[in-house]
Amino acid sequence: MSDNASRTATAHVHGHSEEDYLRCSHGWKSWAFTLDHKRIGVMYLIAILISFLLGGVMALVLRAELFTPDKLFLSEDMYNQMFTLHGAVMTFLFLIPSIPAALGNFMLPVMLGVKDVAFPRMNLASFYLWVFGAIFFLMAILLGGLDTGWTFYTPYSTTTNTAVIAASMGVFILGFSSIFTGLNFLVTINTMRPAGMTWFRMPLFLWSLYATSIIQVLATPVLGITGLLLIAERTLGIGIFDPARGGDPVLFQHFFWFYSHPAVYIMILPAMGVVSELVSTFSRKPIFGYRFIAYSSIAIALLGFLVWGHHMFVSGQSALAATVFSALTFTVSIPSAIKVFNWLATMYKGAISLETPMCYALAFIFLFGIGGLTGLYLGALATDVHLHDTYFVVAHFHYVMVGGTLIAFLGGLHYWWPKMFGRMYNEMWARIACLIVFVGFNATFFPQFVLGSRGMPRRYARYDTEFVYFHQFSTSGAMLLGCGLMLCAGVLIHSLLRGRKAPANPWGSSTLEWKCSSPPPHHNFDWPPVVSAPYQYDHIVYDPNHQGYVEVEDIPEEEDELTNAPVESHS
């Protein structure tokens, strides 16, 4: 045993008595009725990955159709249904729950140093609500599809013959799932922090989840009510959106974006939180401007409520309202830019190691940069009149939602994978997959900026031949992106079957989840772990005996016996 290891004093050593959460009980019931946040996180992970696969296949079908200006194999009607379902599945079933409900559920209590979330039953209920919501979506497909776009704009959604009611019910139910998760996280962070875990010792991922939860709890009810009003309009003809009955279709857009603009921050804030963890760990440097990053999450969450009107610059809005919304939109970019600056400053003169999660983090910073900056062109009144409803908007939001959220999700998944499943993956292949995803992504979406600025409208199945080159480029990129994601999946599945056992702390991270074994024991920590400031790397050294990092501390002699066991002899 190395000298370092024999002087190791870490809380997790005491977790040895317990089986890890994957092995502590068996049988399908032990999963289906589990109250363990880690198992719920894993079930969420599987569920959202299935949704992502479904949405991804639809995307490839859409891109394939667009390879030629005229019909290849999809009718116009089928095309409309395909992009509607693609957008709705990706947004409501995948992106919104992706980082908070899957990674967040698993990691939040462990990173906080507690045994579980505040309301474990509500946590399980949230997962089953997701399942029911998803079933309603599938029903909508079976009942004749949906062709309103993921935005459900009236008057189209009140008049089309497709399954708007089933889909709206699905959105309503999914909304509750999201609210339950948010409420749980808020209460957990507010009331359960163990001794020593002050607000400003919380890992930044938890700050971002906290900010996200505020939005989930405050904004989602509006979406739920909007869905119910839409159903009431269709079934009872209450006349809230129909001008013939004294209603107003633009009101729907206000309701919808009052939720859906904050919702884009439900997607991006947790992604930013993941990136803060990755950048610090893989630069082996304390995060630069911790408080600024923490406060900027809250600032984004609050400012995000004030800008929804930028989606409606050309929908019939007063000039004054449009100007105010435009100005407010620009304020949101300030806290976003603060974060980017702080990540770069953290890396500056850091000991950067380009492990897979860090590759994703760097990709995120670059792609989110493009996505965020192009948002400013759209937020500026004069340019948006030209760019609205073109491929420029499509490119913008894919840069933030895919280049941002999906990439950060993959970075977080690779980062916490050893912790979640106790296995390492093949670094080289994982990095190659990341590279292919990065190249494929840019090849798919960069041409769409050009297409849009030249006037190619979004949501069209057919197009003018002048656009054919860029569309074909984009379609080829999408196929490459698909291959990269398949490779990524292959690497992770291979890791489950053949991967080497993961040490407790493979990356040299400083936050609490790396102090319990990989995978964590059923109750995470037998007693509240010793909490110190996060992002301190002085005491964390590589130990070749464990092929991982261990914490070294000078501890009093008499405690030696208790704590000098090898860090992960049990795993």
Ligand code: HEM
């Ligand atoms: C950081 C600063 C950002 C700014 C200034 C910004 C600005 C805008 C504006 C003005 C539009 C409306 C364009 C139009 O329809 O004409 C828009 C659309 C959109 N943005 Fe952003 N955005 C930003 C970040 C994000 C983020 C982080 C996400 C998601 C993670 C996002 C997702 C979307 C989506 C989904 C749409 C289009 C919705 C639709 O019409 O289907 N944006 N953005």
Ligand SMILES: [Cu+2]
């Ligand atoms: Cu917006």
